[in-house]
Amino acid sequence: VSNPGGDALHCLDDIERAAFAVLPPEVRDFFAGGSGGESTVAANRAAFDSVYVIPRVLRDVSAGTTTSALLGRPVSMPIATAPIAFQKLLHEDGELAVARAAKVAGIPYTVSTMSSVRLEEISAIGGSTWFQLYWMREPKRSLELVRRAEAAGCTAILLTVDLPWMGRRLRDVRNQFALPEHVVPANLDHGNGTAAHNTGSGGSAVATHAGQAISAALTWSDVDTLRSASRLPLVLKGILAPEDAERAVDHGVDAIVVSNHGGRQLDGAVPSIAVLEAICQAVGGRCEILLDSGVRSGVDVLKALALGASGVLLGRPLMWGLAVDGEDGVRRVLDLLAADLRDALGLAGCASVAEARELRTFTSTF
Amino acid sequence: VSNPGGDALHCLDDIERAAFAVLPPEVRDFFAGGSGGESTVAANRAAFDSVYVIPRVLRDVSAGTTTSALLGRPVSMPIATAPIAFQKLLHEDGELAVARAAKVAGIPYTVSTMSSVRLEEISAIGGSTWFQLYWMREPKRSLELVRRAEAAGCTAILLTVDLPWMGRRLRDVRNQFALPEHVVPANLDHGNGTAAHNTGSGGSAVATHAGQAISAALTWSDVDTLRSASRLPLVLKGILAPEDAERAVDHGVDAIVVSNHGGRQLDGAVPSIAVLEAICQAVGGRCEILLDSGVRSGVDVLKALALGASGVLLGRPLMWGLAVDGEDGVRRVLDLLAADLRDALGLAGCASVAEARELRTFTSTF
Amino acid sequence: VSNPGGDALHCLDDIERAAFAVLPPEVRDFFAGGSGGESTVAANRAAFDSVYVIPRVLRDVSAGTTTSALLGRPVSMPIATAPIAFQKLLHEDGELAVARAAKVAGIPYTVSTMSSVRLEEISAIGGSTWFQLYWMREPKRSLELVRRAEAAGCTAILLTVDLPWMGRRLRDVRNQFALPEHVVPANLDHGNGTAAHNTGSGGSAVATHAGQAISAALTWSDVDTLRSASRLPLVLKGILAPEDAERAVDHGVDAIVVSNHGGRQLDGAVPSIAVLEAICQAVGGRCEILLDSGVRSGVDVLKALALGASGVLLGRPLMWGLAVDGEDGVRRVLDLLAADLRDALGLAGCASVAEARELRTFTSTF
């Protein structure tokens, strides 16, 4: 099904289907796939589906709004784009298309360390730009990236803490997936390949490259280093244990992202939505809490808010919009999501994001 | 399968199947569909199916009866028809056919604000008639409707509190559903279209019209206004949070309907049967509690009674009866349901609705 | 698949399949079906499947035995046949074939009030015979049946307490099922049809006949009458509520059968295995507790024992054996079940039924 005018794209699932119809299978798999048996990919959805919202009524929602703040800055809705590598695989405009759409939508765009467009070029678009940082085997390269992000006007650093190396993504292995020549990690030097990381399980070419660049030795001490090295808000992305969330608070981070990396790192990791409430209770408001992994609709955002998150990162759906129609496709995704969230808030009796965070939920066993 | 004589219609599911076989898909979808991904539509059934009744034995049920009272008036069984808009879409007799069948069955018929026959014409049939009220953008129009309902002899006002605007029903959007010319909201002035509501997500024509008429600013203060404006029993329809149920008691309502609007408003809202017991405990008998959303058999009614409801509203099954054979089809539905409820009560060892409300239940995880 | 030599019948499921292959659909349905939507039929199996046994080890099971006692008399295994009406529908030998096989197997045979062979003829076979009693609209007819059972040497009376009238079995209704001429309720006078019972929902001819004969007014007072009228052990069959089990103790019964009538009475009734443990705790050993509804293997028997039952009644599987090969078919069922139970006991580390009743269980949610 081609969607020249996009008229049949009424929900995010429609857009996913449309993208699957046009993408080369190995590219679809690179973005859609998870690690191992993809049990966590599936559980992310099952866990969201088992949560139900208990709506409130008789509150004036005629002037309801989805506006909120993330990391101290206003957003049109409590959503940022998730950092995703190599977006040029999906469309020639790659990250630029997504960042432009995010700017139009009024939400932050998160540049991946592994973006296929240089971070400076992306931040020049002028929206709110966050920078996702992989801790490199050579820490000075990480700090250089931070310097560049600061210089380019990025407003936050998200340090990914759940990727000592890439999880083994069987689809990529089976597809013998490798980057085409025109897609490169634009932020990185290409000349300094170091020893391959120690997974030894026959990963894809992308995994091998990541293993050469990224450190498996990242610790809380590096968080302190980073904390001292930049005055930007610091976010730790990839926390699932309440103990780690509390420790993050102790180390002075501004926010955490409760995430299992979309089911792409530890297959068998708990769904983030399933631990969100416990983490929020452990943190007790001492830092901001975002969530990703499984968000596919405005109601999913509402569920995350009700369970205590300040907002969510949205990943794969944006990629499907990008694949279908570049910036316009991403805008379609964000427009649908905005409408869906506005709808969900109002139908749950909430005139604001703050009210949504007071909702209670019900977890089914049916 | 056509059912000229209706002989093969042995249960409500048979009638649903028969209706689906004869209805135009877009009309079937308008009544059968829910909002969003229809997760709440599905959960309504799954939640009922996970509840089991623990029957009692050795009680004389030979003179058992399904008679009861709703809102202080006798009924042949603890069921009223749910308010449903535009019933002429299903059969030329529309609301009149359903109301006549309800009268014959000895249960109240609830006129929707959005009925396709004027409320006066319906109440003239002479059964017990309730009036469902949407709170309009212009409150005086709501009060006018209440005046008309009173004048027409309606015996209760059900204020819908879960529809600041219509939930986004994807089936209608995909079907580009609009009302045919001969079906109109007969109770309303058609000339005063106001600004479209703020969902902005590309709803159906029906949703757009509803958005123009209905207020998203309804609050407890309006409940007080309504309470003062009429001496009819006042029912709030669409409550799912125990806190709201308690507040309803504080505002002096006569009853509430625990409902998620049949899965047509907030997709992701909790099934009403799943919160019924908690709400009954919170209310502690201080007002009457009805339930809808998912009732499909006499045993479902029994489950609702066992969990504390005084009765239920029945929706879609009546529409399928109407589609199959007009008033006769609705009578068939109500006859089957009456027999099914009589059967269920007796087999559960209950000679009365009051005894059914003392039953205990078991919720499965298998 | 015909099974002339029966060699491919390695488990009870094989025999069920073989029976389904040879039986007329309406006869298969009469025995296999349940009431309403058959949710309780399905739940009976799902509930058994969710129970797991925690076996013990390092206990000498070389001399293990399945022998036990039911109602104070020795049995080769803790199983009796469930009372089932009209067994001649399945094989010309009907009840006689099943009773002979039960005698050979060393377990009690339960004659139904609605047997298609006279109880005197069945008890003349000489095994242990129990008599199942429906309480008739004319109590003296019940007491006559008890007299006849006593005179014929029956050793127990099982009063069915969960059938004020027959549940509505849709398969029979759809099949317009009626007894063929050669199958009659052999224990009853046929001349005194009384007014049809009050379900009014269009049941089958069998249901109508049952409704004419059986009382819907049975109470605890009748239990007392029956208790005084016979010195035979008295068993109440069809209890699911702990309160009723306790009351049964107070009324001096010898045993109860925790049962939902195989899912044939209240559709939506709780699975008997799901309430067994609570009932055993409530009874605290003050009477014997049997179970039926869903037993299909030796491990199912083991699960019932582990949850506190003294034994089980086996129903449908015997009927499939009867259909496949008369007495030999039933013997095959009982041989397989005996071997299966012997196996299960030993593999669970139990040398006796008493040890099995000390096992603990685990109920899964996966």
Added chain:
Amino acid sequence: VSNPGGDALHCLDDIERAAFAVLPPEVRDFFAGGSGGESTVAANRAAFDSVYVIPRVLRDVSAGTTTSALLGRPVSMPIATAPIAFQKLLHEDGELAVARAAKVAGIPYTVSTMSSVRLEEISAIGGSTWFQLYWMREPKRSLELVRRAEAAGCTAILLTVDLPWMGRRLRDVRNQFALPEHVVPANLDHGNGTAAHNTGSGGSAVATHAGQAISAALTWSDVDTLRSASRLPLVLKGILAPEDAERAVDHGVDAIVVSNHGGRQLDGAVPSIAVLEAICQAVGGRCEILLDSGVRSGVDVLKALALGASGVLLGRPLMWGLAVDGEDGVRRVLDLLAADLRDALGLAGCASVAEARELRTFTSTF
């Protein structure tokens, strides 16, 4: 699909599929099958799938290792091969191929009493060799086997305690499975067939033979005898009840294997992973705890460690590797598993097996 070069074998499931494509169905069934309805076989996987790991972050895993110790001796990873009979059925090299691959991988190989190669020939390979002991009807034969195992340099005795006789494996019965002439229980005298055991349910030829040899009278007193008869570490394999685990401690065993024999003994037995945590709590570190039954990936090993096990036994996956390509196939299995476990440990933030045992888990109901 033939796999001459093995290149398409990227995970253990690939290897299972490849084995199923080449094996005669009755051999596949002999190894893949379980007892009865195979409910425990299925539950073993369902139970693992319902457990999720809560990973930790920001711990240096660059020098992470899977090395550990089992029964006081170092292993490359916390895995031993499970004892499995008659491995020559799968490949002409049989046990020798598996033991060689285990040696290369640095993990113990467990010789079955029923191995198709003599234990002396296997232990001569020179890896770490454990000996699995069935307690024979003539105890002196068991003690002879222990003597031989000691003499051959085996480093542990695993006494199987959950096999008074073989569970009834329907697939073997249906297949009329018997050993081909070239496959024999190489460790046993063949001349002294004794009376068949008492299952009497028509088992396979293998079951009959096992019944002739193995004792159903094994008790704790025999454990004491064995304990006194050998200074080798003693392991009881097949414990599922916390009470039995505690008793094992009291009898001075070095380790237990929490196991339901891969679903091949009591059908309906609880999954071992579901009781592991309770057993570890009951034992409180007083002996080592291993687990088998359902392990299919490195993440499964991680889950067992997180729930308190010291390690696992791996069974069927090794057999599929053996079937596909002899020693090389088994090495492929162990290489994949080692990489998978290394990956899982690191992605869960664990630099060691000890850290993995501190992880917490989440059990889903979705």
